[in-house]
Amino acid sequence: MERVRVAVHAKDSVTRWGIAGYLRLRPEVQVLPEHSLSNAQVVLVATEGAGLTAELRIVAQRTSACVVLITDDLRAQELPRAIDHRVVAILPRRDLTCEGLVSTVLAAFEGRSELPAMAGLAERELDMLRLFAEGWTTAEVAKKLSYSERTVKSMVQQVLTRFQLRNRTHAVAFAIRSGAI
Structure with missing residues (x-):
């Protein structure tokens, strides 16, 4: 089984180390250092607040990998920009589980999208x-x-x-x- 190369991008080191530490325990995932974003197949971006779009832009400039966004702060109107920055899945931080994280990373690697996008549509x-x-x-x-x-x-x-x-x-x-x- 091919291991998925994953990089974690977060503003704070506690979040970055916490996510990376758990993923290192999983045999299906290879965690890369953040400076190796260009070699990642999936990038996890954990961010909140007004800088969300800027963080996604930074990641998009450094890699062509698909992105899994971990946030509780995404508004519907920001979703098109997130998708433009290769976001394929959004995980609410408040509901994040380790198993959910890994299954989402694997889905992203396999090309499956898990977006709540357009959830507000009738x-x-x-x-x-x-x-x-x-x-x-x-x-x-x-x-x-x-x-x-x-x-x-x-x-x-x-x-x-x-x-x-x-x-x-x-x-x-x-x-x-x-x-x-």
């Missing part, structure tokens, strides 16, 4: 985005879902505002990358 909004992803027009989506075109446009606008997306295409791309559709 089923009708997801249906709408799926149809747009298939190339349907606003009029066709409205007819298929038995809504008026105005309702569909309103739903699109609500999704764009909630997740701070630029346009319908951006919303569809975001939904696909986050695994929502």
